[in-house]
Amino acid sequence: MNHTAESVAGQVPGAAEAAVDALPGGLEAGIEAVLMVIDEPIAAGHLAQVLEVSEERVTAALERLRAQYDGGDTPRGFELRELAGGWRIFSRREFAPFVSRFVIDGQTARLTQAALETLAVIAYRQPVSRGRIAAIRGVNVDSVVRTLLTRGLIHEAPDDGESGATLYQTTSYFLERLGLGSVSELPRLSPHLPGVGDIDEYDVDSPWQ
Amino acid sequence: MNHTAESVAGQVPGAAEAAVDALPGGLEAGIEAVLMVIDEPIAAGHLAQVLEVSEERVTAALERLRAQYDGGDTPRGFELRELAGGWRIFSRREFAPFVSRFVIDGQTARLTQAALETLAVIAYRQPVSRGRIAAIRGVNVDSVVRTLLTRGLIHEAPDDGESGATLYQTTSYFLERLGLGSVSELPRLSPHLPGVGDIDEYDVDSPWQ
Amino acid sequence: MTAPAAENTATGRIVTDDSAGGFRVSLENFSGPFDLLLSLIAKREMDITQVAMAEVTDEFIAYLKLLRGRAGSKALDETTEFLVIASTLLDLKAARLLPGSDIENDEDMALLEARDLLFARLLQYKAFKHAAGWIAGKLHEEATSFPRQAGLEAHFAALLPELVFKTTPEALAQLAATALAPKAAAPTEVGTGHLHGGTVSVREQAGILAALLKEHRSLSFAALIADAASHLEVVARFLALLEMYREQVIAFSQDAPLDALNVRWLEPDADWDPAALEEEYEPAAAEPPETSTTSAQAIQGENP
Numbered sequence: 198m199n200h201t202a203e204s205v206a207g208q209v210p211g212a213a214e215a216a217v218d219a220l221p222g223g224l225e226a227g228i229e230a231v232l233m234v235i236d237e238p239i240a241a242g243h244l245a246q247v248l249e250v251s252e253e254r255v256t257a258a259l260e261r262l263r264a265q266y267d268g269g270d271t272p273r274g275f276e277l278r279e280l281a282g283g284w285r286i287f288s289r290r291e292f293a294p295f296v297s298r299f300v301i302d303g304q305t306a307r308l309t310q311a312a313l314e315t316l317a318v319i320a321y322r323q324p325v326s327r328g329r330i331a332a333i334r335g336v337n338v339d340s341v342v343r344t345l346l347t348r349g350l351i352h353e354a355p356d357d358g359e360s361g362a363t364l365y366q367t368t369s370y371f372l373e374r375l376g377l378g379s380v381s382e383l384p385r386l387s388p389h390l391p392g393v394g395d396i397d398e399y400d401v402d403s404p405w406q
Numbered sequence: 407m408n409h410t411a412e413s414v415a416g417q418v419p420g421a422a423e424a425a426v427d428a429l430p431g432g433l434e435a436g437i438e439a440v441l442m443v444i445d446e447p448i449a450a451g452h453l454a455q456v457l458e459v460s461e462e463r464v465t466a467a468l469e470r471l472r473a474q475y476d477g478g479d480t481p482r483g484f485e486l487r488e489l490a491g492g493w494r495i496f497s498r499r500e501f502a503p504f505v506s507r508f509v510i511d512g513q514t515a516r517l518t519q520a521a522l523e524t525l526a527v528i529a530y531r532q533p534v535s536r537g538r539i540a541a542i543r544g545v546n547v548d549s550v551v552r553t554l555l556t557r558g559l560i561h562e563a564p565d566d567g568e569s570g571a572t573l574y575q576t577t578s579y580f581l582e583r584l585g586l587g588s589v590s591e592l593p594r595l596s597p598h599l600p601g602v603g604d605i606d607e608y609d610v611d612s613p614w615q
Numbered sequence: 616m617t618a619p620a621a622e623n624t625a626t627g628r629i630v631t632d633d634s635a636g637g638f639r640v641s642l643e644n645f646s647g648p649f650d651l652l653l654s655l656i657a658k659r660e661m662d663i664t665q666v667a668m669a670e671v672t673d674e675f676i677a678y679l680k681l682l683r684g685r686a687g688s689k690a691l692d693e694t695t696e697f698l699v700i701a702s703t704l705l706d707l708k709a710a711r712l713l714p715g716s717d718i719e720n721d722e723d724m725a726l727l728e729a730r731d732l733l734f735a736r737l738l739q740y741k742a743f744k745h746a747a748g749w750i751a752g753k754l755h756e757e758a759t760s761f762p763r764q765a766g767l768e769a770h771f772a773a774l775l776p777e778l779v780f781k782t783t784p785e786a787l788a789q790l791a792a793t794a795l796a797p798k799a800a801a802p803t804e805v806g807t808g809h810l811h812g813g814t815v816s817v818r819e820q821a822g823i824l825a826a827l828l829k830e831h832r833s834l835s836f837a838a839l840i841a842d843a844a845s846h847l848e849v850v851a852r853f854l855a856l857l858e859m860y861r862e863q864v865i866a867f868s869q870d871a872p873l874d875a876l877n878v879r880w881l882e883p884d885a886d887w888d889p890a891a892l893e894e895e896y897e898p899a900a901a902e903p904p905e906t907s908t909t910s911a912q913a914i915q916g917e918n919p
């Protein structure tokens with residue numbers, strides 16, 4: 198997130214060794230120490246700032262850690278994943294049956310088909326108004342949108358000051374729940390849709406098209 | 407991802423192989439998976455019960471993990487400590503200066519809207535479990551409950567010995583910040599609000615929601 | 616892409632009933648007209664791009680009838696959406712049934728455009744439905760991976776900047792009330808009270824007016840509506856006055872524009888009867904209850 202100018206110094210060969218390098222375990226252990234206390238994904242840039250090394254070094258170290266955790270015959274019980282614009286430790290999926298007993302999750306209530314379809318429209322057309330969602334789905338979506346708001350999967354987009362309509366977009370929590378780094382990782386809509394965007398004046402050149 | 411049938415069971419001759427032994431990383435990875443996610447120390451006996459192996463095996467595996475994390479020249483950035491009758495993973499002490507910087511820089515001094523709402527629910531329904539708060543708010547509240555705990559606004563209620571769930575209630579610090587003498591001085595809610603018992607009956611998955 | 620047929624099976628809404636020589640639709644949970652249309656197309660195993668929509672039109676209309684019969688089960692606007700699509704389908708079907716007329720007239724063009732628009736919207740909906748399936752799969756898959764969120768250790772928590780806490784007890788109570796309030800349930804009934812507003816009979820109001828005027832001979836309009844219980848009654852009395860004027864039992868006088876309107880009884884014959892008024896303002900004779908209501912309920916009963 199915060200790209201400090203000082204951090205770039207670390208990548209210069211022969212540059213003074215950062216304080217973290219002098220500690221047992223070095224940069225990788227330093228990264229792990231911070232990963233232990235975060236409660237949302239942390240960007241490599243933020244880690245670089247905290248640890249006073251370059252973002253490039255942090256990213257490389259994160260990749261090494263990820264490979265170590267996943268390593269070969271004896272992977273660790275946790276994994277390091279990059280999603281929603283940052284890095285975070287997760288329990289390894291195979292152990293979900295054991296871990297799930299310790300996790301209380303209000304999200305386990307499944308989304309209805311209507312909620313899923315509405316979420317899909319918002320994800321691909323964001324920012325988008327309720328009226329447009331309703332036009333695509335052919336039904337009123339007011340209560341479904343409210344459900345998605347309550348669950349933190351979408352939020353109101355910052356007012357563009359032009360149209361009066363409230364626009365909705367997905368949250369970083371949505372990305373976390375889907376394990377995505379950004380909305381650009383959503384799969385393309387069916388390629389069977391040439392020109393459909395024209396019909397209702399949708400933006401064909403939208404990045405999500 | 408591959409569920410290799412490789413097993414650690416050989417370490418204990420004659421012992422029946424547990425399900426966790428069949429997973430990649432085996433018992434140690436299973437313990438790690440749980441340790442990474444929990445937020446309070448867990449007893450070896452509890453781990454043994456969840457992982458369906460003997461407590462002796464769990465204790466031995468915990469000792470091996472502790473040695474691995476502390477290991478020689480390249481310790482990890484986290485450590486496994488036994489305290490208060492249980493085990494928990496902490497960030498390694500040597501890296502405290504970096505973690506401290508992260509805490510001081512990154513944290514906001516205000517409660518989020520989600521935290522305030524959760525605090526309100528706890529104030530009016532105390533003592534209350536995380537699961538019930540999640541049901542009322544319709545979202546995962548683990549993270550905000552932890553924030554409220556960290557901030558000293560709530561604490562765990564004395565165990566009632568019946569339900570296994572941890573119950574939360576507000577603290578005297580909470581009353582202090584609100585300028586109240588006791589919880590009974592909180593403004594009354596309108597009488598037509600449903601009792602807590604009714605909350606559970608909401609049809610979360612109504613097809614029309 | 617997920618086969619529409621599979622989606623149809625998964626939702627299981629369409630039930631073919633050969634013995635009845637027709638089909639039945641179990642009324643639950645099409646999330647919209649596009650959803651239903653897709654299912655019908657899948658059932659006919661038709662390519663969505665083929666011009667064979669007429670074949671599903673009958674079933675769509677039949678579904679609509681059941682929908683209408685199930686009183687208040689759908690929001691009004693939702694039903695309207697179904698109607699819009701049904702009318703488009705009917706247009707398409709009619710065009711197919713009529714003997715080949717001139718191709719290039721405006722109506723045909725409009726029809727083709729309507730058809731293309733409908734297809735385009737259907738295709739679009741289908742794509743989003745597919746995307747929704749992908750999202751559901753990811754959510755399910757990711758639900759097995761739990762993030763570490765152990766929180767700050769005590770010695771780090773002590774470093775946190777002092778909490779800024781300006782919430783008042785009243786604000787907290789408001790938050791609690793909102794959080795604890797029952798979630799707004801989906802309306803189970805479409806309110807039609809505003810459409811009927813209780814029955815106010817013009818003829819009945821005319822009777823009241825006649826009695827008043829017989830007694831006082833001349834009254835202002837304001838006096839005549841002084842005891843009206845609702846706007847609707849005021850309107851009914853005004854309509855009644857117009858009727859009575861046409862019947863030449865009263866006369867109007869107004870000294871200046873926007874001045875008070877005075878109504879004078881003309882005593883045409885002593886026993887003028889408001890029953891003589893025409894019935895054009897009366898509600899249509901009560902129709903027997905929709906038969907489809909009962910049949911829809913019967914079907915529900917079979918498919919709980």
